[in-house]
Amino acid sequence: MDLLAFKQRILPVQNRLFRLATMFLRNREDAEDALQDVLMRLWSNRQQLDTYQSVEALAVQMTRNLCMDRLKAHARQKSVDQADLGSLASPQLSPHRQTELADSADQIRRLIDELPDAQKLVLHLRDVEECSFEEIEQLTGLSINTIRVTLSRARQRLRNGYLKLNDYEADH
Amino acid sequence: MKPTIDELLTRYYEGETTLDDEKQLRDFFRHPGQVPTHLLQHAALFQYVSDAQQQQPSTNFVGGMDPRPTGQIRQLTSWGMRLAAGVALLLIGFVGGRFYNRWQPDAAKPAVLATNDRPETASMKKALAFGRMSQTSASDRIQAVNQSYDLDEADREITQLLINTLNFDANVNVRLAACQALLRFEGEEGVRDALIQSLRIQKDPNVQLTLIEALVAIKEKRAATEMQWLARNQQVLEIVRLKAQEGAVALTRVSGSFS
Numbered sequence: 001m002d003l004l005a006f007k008q009r010i011l012p013v014q015n016r017l018f019r020l021a022t023m024f025l026r027n028r029e030d031a032e033d034a035l036q037d038v039l040m041r042l043w044s045n046r047q048q049l050d051t052y053q054s055v056e057a058l059a060v061q062m063t064r065n066l067c068m069d070r071l072k073a074h075a076r077q078k079s080v081d082q083a084d085l086g087s088l089a090s091p092q093l094s095p096h097r098q099t100e101l102a103d104s105a106d107q108i109r110r111l112i113d114e115l116p117d118a119q120k121l122v123l124h125l126r127d128v129e130e131c132s133f134e135e136i137e138q139l140t141g142l143s144i145n146t147i148r149v150t151l152s153r154a155r156q157r158l159r160n161g162y163l164k165l166n167d168y169e170a171d172h
Numbered sequence: 173m174k175p176t177i178d179e180l181l182t183r184y185y186e187g188e189t190t191l192d193d194e195k196q197l198r199d200f201f202r203h204p205g206q207v208p209t210h211l212l213q214h215a216a217l218f219q220y221v222s223d224a225q226q227q228q229p230s231t232n233f234v235g236g237m238d239p240r241p242t243g244q245i246r247q248l249t250s251w252g253m254r255l256a257a258g259v260a261l262l263l264i265g266f267v268g269g270r271f272y273n274r275w276q277p278d279a280a281k282p283a284v285l286a287t288n289d290r291p292e293t294a295s296m297k298k299a300l301a302f303g304r305m306s307q308t309s310a311s312d313r314i315q316a317v318n319q320s321y322d323l324d325e326a327d328r329e330i331t332q333l334l335i336n337t338l339n340f341d342a343n344v345n346v347r348l349a350a351c352q353a354l355l356r357f358e359g360e361e362g363v364r365d366a367l368i369q370s371l372r373i374q375k376d377p378n379v380q381l382t383l384i385e386a387l388v389a390i391k392e393k394r395a396a397t398e399m400q401w402l403a404r405n406q407q408v409l410e411i412v413r414l415k416a417q418e419g420a421v422a423l424t425r426v427s428g429s430f431s
Binding site for chain 2: 014015018019022023028031032035047104105107108109112124126127128130132148149151152155156158159162163166
């Protein structure tokens with residue numbers, strides 16, 4: 001794989017890899033570090049890349065594993081990227097509502113962090129990256145049925161966790 | 173008929189929605205102001221998703237990543253090429269070794285011929301020459317000392333050289349080697365005296381112990397006084413003192429049995 005092929009096949013997926021890394025690491029700088037690492041490894045192994053069926057699947061797996069390693073190695077407190085929360089709330093909402101929204105985004109982040117890795121990955125690929133089940137199957141190597149079940153479990157778990165945190169039932 | 177948001181949500185949590193359905197859901201929840209209250213509990217997840225979709229690596233990160241086009245890197249991909257490269261390297265090493273060997277004797281010969289001695293003696297003298305100690309390594313000198321084992325008989329010059337090495341070499345191991353080598357020539361004149369004198373000169377416990385053992389082994393009675401001196405000397409290690417005491421007793425007993 002030469003420079004041109006690398007540019008055409010790897011660089012387009014880097015945004016996807018970056019979002020995946022962000023989901024795992026919850027920190028913009030760390031995610032960029034991880035992405036750079038992955039790209040670097042892919043580049044230095046570019047001679048062997050042609051032997052893989054799907055380079056994207058390889059890249060996703062590499063990113064995932066790298067993020068896991070980093071999380072394990074540091075086991076540090078994950079800092080939420082506050083900068084992104086500003087864009088979430090629209091200006092015509094009241095400050096009270098804005099805080100609430102920022103708070104709920106934070107809660108969802110924390111709930112996602114608590115999900116098992118497989119659920120995290122499938123949920124991210126499906127909801128954020130909008131992959132079809134076939135694509136997810138190719139990227140993760142799981143069967144479509146497993147993916148469906150994992151996805152459903154992840155979504156329900158998020159909903160239940162969120163409900164528990166906010167206790168909406170009590171309000172109504 | 174279009175499914176309602178509630179129906180879509182139910183299917184969403186079952187993992188049954190299509191990508192289009194999910195897009196519709198995200199669009200619906202994108203504007204938090206318009207979401208009915210009873211659906212607000214679901215809004216957070218979709219907002220998180222929409223938000224996460226916007227994330228991009230910073231622009232200068234992407235820009236700086238474009239690698240400079242470099243010249244084509246040639247890799248020896250085919251097996252044939254690798255093999256050929258390996259064989260070529262092997263050949264180069266072989267030929268180089270042959271050349272080196274052919275050169276080496278030519279260079280060494282004149283130096284040997286210049287002296288009248290046998291080659292071992294000459295190179296030994298050269299390596300052990302006192303002034304050259306800074307230029308030769310300890311292993312060189314040990315090797316030179318060991319060359320004396322090839323000699324059947326030693327002349328005064330060789331033994332003197334070894335004695336000097338034993339007494340004044342900077343390296344303990346060289347001194348030890350010289351001590352061992354001298355034992356072979358115990359019959360030569362001056363060697364025994366030199367070993368006895370060396371007892372007073374040596375400071376290293378290793379050499380001291382070797383000397384004591386050597387002198388006891390060759391039953392050198394005259395060394396007994398030196399050993400007693402050593403045994404009384406508070407500056408040497410205790411083990412050396414004990415050994416010297418032991419050696420002195422052994423030697424006096426030997427002389428006692430003779431007399």
